[in-house]
Amino acid sequence: MTQVILSIEDLRKDFGRTQIIRGATLEVQTGEIHALIGPNGAGKSTLFHLVSGRLAPTSGRIMFEGVDIAGQRPAVIARRGLARSFQQTSAFRDLTVAENIAVAAMWMRDERGSPVRPASAMTSTWERVDEVMELLNLTHVRNLQASGLAYSEQRALEIALAIAGDPRLLLLDEPTAGMSRAETEIAIEAIRRIAKGRTLVLIEHDMNVVFGLADTVSMLVYGEVLASAPPAVIRDDPRVRQAYLGHGSQAGGAEP
DSSP: OOOEEEEEEEEEEEETTEEEEEEEEEEEETTOEEEEEOOTTSSHHHHHHHHHTSSOOSEEEEEETTEEOTTOOHHHHHHHTEEEOOSSOOSOTTSBHHHHHHHHHHHHTTOOSOTTSOGGGSHHHHHHHHHHHHHTTOGGGTTSBGGGSOHHHHHHHHHHHHHTTOOSEEEEESTTTTOOHHHHHHHHHHHHHHHTTSEEEEEOOOHHHHHHHOSEEEEEETTEEEEEEOHHHHHHOHHHHHHTGGGOSOOOOOOO
């Protein structure tokens, strides 16, 4: 029987008199890839900010593995096993790929020390670094500074930082944004690899990616979940077509 790992219940977020999230309710099942779609300004990134602790909700509950995490600090939520990536890389530009992942792994484990200590003093950390680099196809750029990476490699490093602590639930914010079709295909395969043994929720505008990856798709419109169903059902839902798919298979730009 499938268990619910994340349950969002009547979640609301107001900025002054402006309502961004308006009673959103959503369930994510353990082990699935769950895509969150919707037009620009629908509140997708705001919802991620609420779940990951960057914003506190006005009201409502966010249950992660049965615990209400609404309003908790990002560090507390991350160390509970819920991590996220960002649209812009959060890597240290002057550190190498391996050092960046080591820092993230140490932070998630609440370890003290330096990523430039001898490997013998940080065996488990460096083993995790090697695992993560292999998953994200970053081994060949191990010793390059983050500032010298190609765009697609920077995006892969951002995901690597998010999974360094081996979270059970991972939020991916537009993981293929700005990529070519060839780069997107490589990213899709990497996402499939990191999905093994964990739950993924991703914001994505590329419908080819959404329908190719997701087990469940949820449609967010004006801060409310309009529909949540398997991809084939979402594809044929006239409400979804009217709200989003009819405007093109991809969309860009920022949102609150």
